Each structure stands twice: as structure tokens, then as C-alpha cells.
Amino acid sequence: MLELAQVHKTYCGPRGAQIPVLSETALTLKPKEFVAVRGPSGCGKSTLLLTCGGLLTPERGKVLFRDLDVYAQSAQQRARWRARHIGFVFQQFHLIPYLSVRHNILAATLPQPRRETQTRLDELLTEFGLQDRADHLPAALSVGERQRVGMARALFNEPDLILADEPTGNLDPENSDIVLRTLTSFTEAGGTVLMVTHDPSMERFADRRLTMEAGALVAV
Ligand SMILES: Nc1ncnc2c1ncn2[C@@H]1O[C@H](COP(=O)(O)OP(=O)(O)OP(=O)(O)O)[C@@H](O)[C@H]1O
Numbered sequence: 001m002l003e004l005a006q007v008h009k010t011y012c013g014p015r016g017a018q019i020p021v022l023s024e025t026a027l028t029l030k031p032k033e034f035v036a037v038r039g040p041s042g043c044g045k046s047t048l049l050l051t052c053g054g055l056l057t058p059e060r061g062k063v064l065f066r067d068l069d070v071y072a073q074s075a076q077q078r079a080r081w082r083a084r085h086i087g088f089v090f091q092q093f094h095l096i097p098y099l100s101v102r103h104n105i106l107a108a109t110l111p112q113p114r115r116e117t118q119t120r121l122d123e124l125l126t127e128f129g130l131q132d133r134a135d136h137l138p139a140a141l142s143v144g145e146r147q148r149v150g151m152a153r154a155l156f157n158e159p160d161l162i163l164a165d166e167p168t169g170n171l172d173p174e175n176s177d178i179v180l181r182t183l184t185s186f187t188e189a190g191g192t193v194l195m196v197t198h199d200p201s202m203e204r205f206a207d208r209r210l211t212m213e214a215g216a217l218v219a220v
């Protein structure tokens, strides 16, 4: 359902320094697959997820989503495509600090408005035990609650692919378990997950484990 073909990404550092991160990177994700990626800090795991999700244009190579060339779209088309098909979950949550829980979750609909938002919102607030926190700002939430908001935002538009960047990196075992159960039931219901993790207990549930070495993905 997602394919990276010979993707290259080099960042420009200070004084024109080139920082090669992805090089000839290839990856094919099948529908309903749960794939875990690990690798040393700085090897390019977050860069990989951003590239898969249409947020970072590679210099060379293609990202294909069901035969759609993701980076052949305009930035606006890509934002709508992302809202429809991709959910992101981050270690640091990336909630908007001045928006309530309710509006952080609804932010998922901004590029692609949908009907029945209230019903969907109520459903997710209940699923993640956030009914009594809907009007809180992120700063007034526990760490686990913040990630549950992040999960609700990622799932809001019923995406096909979840890209999760160390989603349990900051969590206690109970909230890690909620994240894991959410991701596994997402794949059971037909979704696909690409997750970066250093947590062996999360990796155990993956269908396929990869490591990143010198910008390439290798099966473990
Ligand atoms: N915007 C940027 N400009 C320049 N260099 C960058 C930029 N973003 C990342 N890098 C560099 O690219 C490399 C890969 O970064 P990336 O964040 O993808 O690593 P990572 O594998 O996710 O690391 P970690 O496990 O610590 O999160 C790092 O060496 C980083 O310093």
C-alpha cells in the first residue's frame, strides 16, 4: 500500500555541510502489516516517517501510495491526501498548546472537513477515557493523557496508515499498553502501521522488524 523506491534525502547543515540521511532507501508496506523500525539515534528514522507521510520531499526517488506518486501532488493536495489517509503519532505528542483537547483532535479535519465530527469526537473521547478532559489545554494533562489525545487525533479521519515515531518513548507501562492495543486493533481492522521504537515489548507485536543502517532498511 506504500512503497519507497530509491529514496534519497540529504539535509543541509551549517556552512553548506551536506548531511546524507536516506540513501537508496527502499520499503514496501503491505495492507494490514505492522512494521517496526529501530536503529541508532540520528540514523534517519524520523526522516523516514516524515518522508513516508508526505511531509518531507526527497531529492530523488519516489514514494507511492497505492500507485499515487505522493510528491507529484501540490502541497495542498498532499495535505488533503495526508488528512484522508495518514495518521501521525509522535513521542513528544506535538499537540497545539493553545487549543483544548477537543480542538487538538478536531485539527485533524482542517485540510479535509468531514460530516459527523461531533459523533466521531465523542466516540474517540470515550475510547481514550478523555471525556472529562475535552476542554483542558495540553499543559493541564498528564503525559499519558497527552499521548491518548495524539492517538485520537491520528485516528480521527480513519486513516489507512499510521506512522508512529517512538509512540511509547515517554509513557508508563499502562499507557504504553493502550498505544500498543490501539495500533494492533488498527491493523486487525485493515490498517497498516509503520512504527519506530526502541522498546522490545512493542516490537514483539510487529509482523516485521527492520533496522536502519547507513540509510538503508534491513530485516532483523
Ligand atoms: N532539519 C534538519 N536539518 C539538518 N539536519 C537534520 C535535520 N533534521 C535531522 N537532521 C539530521 O539528520 C540525521 C537524522 O535525523 P533523524 O531525526 O531522522 O534521526 P532519528 O533516527 O530519528 O534519531 P532519534 O532516534 O534520535 O530520534 C541526524 O543526524 C540529524 O542531526
Ligand SMILES: [Mg+2]
Pocket: 045, 046, 047, 165
Ligand atoms: Mg527520531
